[in-house]
Amino acid sequence: MANLLSLCLVFLINVSLFVSAQAPKRRFEYKLSFKGPHLVQRDNSVPFWEYFGDALAGDEGIRITPSLRSKKGSVWSKNKLEAKGWEIEAGIRITGRGRVGADGLAIWFTEGRASQTDNPADLVVFGAADRWKGLGVFLDSFDNDGQHNNPYIMAVVNDGTLAYDHQNDGSTQHIGGCLRDFRNKPFPVRVKIEYYNQVLTVKVHNGLTNNPNDFEICLSASNVVLPASGYIGISAATGGLADDHDVLYLLTHSLHDPTAESTQVSEEERQKFEKEFEQYQEELDRAKQDYRKEHPDQKDEYQDGDEQWYQSQNDKELRQIFDGQNVIHVILKDLNRKLDELMGRQEIVISRINSLPVGQGQPQGQPQQLGQQPVAGSIQRHEVDRVLGNQNSLLQQLGELKLVIGDVQHKINTIQSKGTGSAAGVSDQMALHEIKDRVNTVGNDVKSLLSKPQANLQCPPSSSESCLSATVFFIGLVAQFVLTIGYFVYRSNKEAQAKKFY
Numbered sequence: 062m063a064n065l066l067s068l069c070l071v072f073l074i075n076v077s078l079f080v081s082a083q084a085p086k087r088r089f090e091y092k093l094s095f096k097g098p099h100l101v102q103r104d105n106s107v108p109f110w111e112y113f114g115d116a117l118a119g120d121e122g123i124r125i126t127p128s129l130r131s132k133k134g135s136v137w138s139k140n141k142l143e144a145k146g147w148e149i150e151a152g153i154r155i156t157g158r159g160r161v162g163a164d165g166l167a168i169w170f171t172e173g174r175a176s177q178t179d180n181p182a183d184l185v186v187f188g189a190a191d192r193w194k195g196l197g198v199f200l201d202s203f204d205n206d207g208q209h210n211n212p213y214i215m216a217v218v219n220d221g222t223l224a225y226d227h228q229n230d231g232s233t234q235h236i237g238g239c240l241r242d243f244r245n246k247p248f249p250v251r252v253k254i255e256y257y258n259q260v261l262t263v264k265v266h267n268g269l270t271n272n273p274n275d276f277e278i279c280l281s282a283s284n285v286v287l288p289a290s291g292y293i294g295i296s297a298a299t300g301g302l303a304d305d306h307d308v309l310y311l312l313t314h315s316l317h318d319p320t321a322e323s324t325q326v327s328e329e330e331r332q333k334f335e336k337e338f339e340q341y342q343e344e345l346d347r348a349k350q351d352y353r354k355e356h357p358d359q360k361d362e363y364q365d366g367d368e369q370w371y372q373s374q375n376d377k378e379l380r381q382i383f384d385g386q387n388v389i390h391v392i393l394k395d396l397n398r399k400l401d402e403l404m405g406r407q408e409i410v411i412s413r414i415n416s417l418p419v420g421q422g423q424p425q426g427q428p429q430q431l432g433q434q435p436v437a438g439s440i441q442r443h444e445v446d447r448v449l450g451n452q453n454s455l456l457q458q459l460g461e462l463k464l465v466i467g468d469v470q471h472k473i474n475t476i477q478s479k480g481t482g483s484a485a486g487v488s489d490q491m492a493l494h495e496i497k498d499r500v501n502t503v504g505n506d507v508k509s510l511l512s513k514p515q516a517n518l519q520c521p522p523s524s525s526e527s528c529l530s531a532t533v534f535f536i537g538l539v540a541q542f543v544l545t546i547g548y549f550v551y552r553s554n555k556e557a558q559a560k561k562f563y
């Protein structure tokens with residue numbers, strides 16, 4: 062029984078060790094990775110990467126070579142990968158019109174790397190230098206040795222002494238490989254190279270689906286010794302035939318033993334990484350600011366920070382929904398503000414209506430018109446009093462005139478009755494009749510004026526000129542009567558003198 066228990070215990074311990082060995086801790090190495098879109102910066106550089114030869118970085122990926130004859134290009138990390146275990150995954154698209162393409166593409170983990178001073182004639186291994194120190198994984202498109210075994214994927218380890226046998230497709234030099242058609246696939250072909258505990262495994266995704274888990278093992282080799290640190294590179298070359306060799310992304314993880322204490326990041330390392338990250342962030346911000354200055358018309362697209370640079374389609378849709386909601390929110394706020402204004406105005410109008418005198422009760426429909434009327438077009442009390450005073454004084458003057466005219470008429474009648482019995486001249490009598498008629502006419506006019514006081518009331522207070530002309534008329538009339546009386550006094554004196562003569 063005790064033996065059985067100890068056996069189970071040993072089995073469990075072994076299982077746990079096995080599981081832990083199969084699941085190393087992965088840490089993403091952002092300085093050894095790139096991924097589109099928005100891959101390039103304003104100066105066409107790719108952060109932490111450098112490209113050479115005919116390679117060109119685009120927004121979605123890096124074209125290592127175009128589909129033109131005899132082209133060579135490569136892209137290399139600026140930093141070294143320093144880890145005992147690592148995993149590199151590359152998304153690759155190799156496309157060409159022909160049934161057969163060339164030459165091929167290589168993924169590198171090597172001590173050295175390309176430089177701008179390289180002689181293109183020396184870059185004989187898929188666009189990279191021969192006699193490398195480290196690992197090369199080749200996607201060999203062209204069947205140089207005529208064995209009908211291409212396209213082929215294989216791994217070649219080199220300690221710097223081996224010259225690649227290009228004519229025989231390295232058939233005796235590789236540590237493993239698989240026949241795979243990686244050209245002209247609907248989705249990117251993915252190659253995953255894992256190196257852990259000196260075991261090298263290459264897995265390939267055939268690019269027929271977009272499922273990221275459809276990897277198949279291409280090769281696996283143990284006891285593989287690689288440099289402790291190395292640059293990561295991808296190179297490609299074309300020959301008489303040519304393919305486009307594109308790399309859409311390259312993601313690097315360092316792999317660490319989960320049970321080892323050394324994987325615990327020390328405080329010093331943590332500070333170092335944080336400092337590096339801050340520097341990178343500052344560099345990125347500076348580059349973005351420069352980009353905005355140079356492209357002010359695209360300001361809106363990039364002003365919301367890093368998310369805009371790496372957002373997925375879902376993020377874009379969510380962002381659009383969010384922006385739409387923001388617009389609706391702003392419109393609602395504006396409407397609310399206008400409603401408040403209207404409410405305020407209504408309250409002011411109501412308070413003005415309430416402050417009006419009680420005697421001027423108006424219908425609610427026309428509060429503003431009635432409220433403004435006494436100010437604008439009303440007749441004040443003192444103006445009415447002045448008009449009435451003018452009319453009274455006019456009536457008084459007319460009464461006095463009537464008395465004067467009556468007196469004059471009486472005197473004329475007296476003179477006339479005296480004159481009929483005497484020997485007055487015919488011409489004098491005719492003149493007297495004429496004066497009598499005129500006086501009667503004037504008397505009738507005055508009577509008619511007095512008998513129609515409403516006509517005077519209609520005279521507007523502002524038209525003072527017409528009222529003044531009537532006054533002038535009356536003054537003239539008085540003057541005429543004074544002259545007439547003077548004339549009659551003169552006539553009577555003359556008659557008295559004539560009677561003395563007779």
Ligand SMILES: [Ca+2]
Pocket residue numbers: 164201202203204205211227230
């Ligand atoms: Ca070949």
Ligand SMILES: [Ca+2]
Pocket residue numbers: 203204205206207208209210211229230
């Ligand atoms: Ca071959």
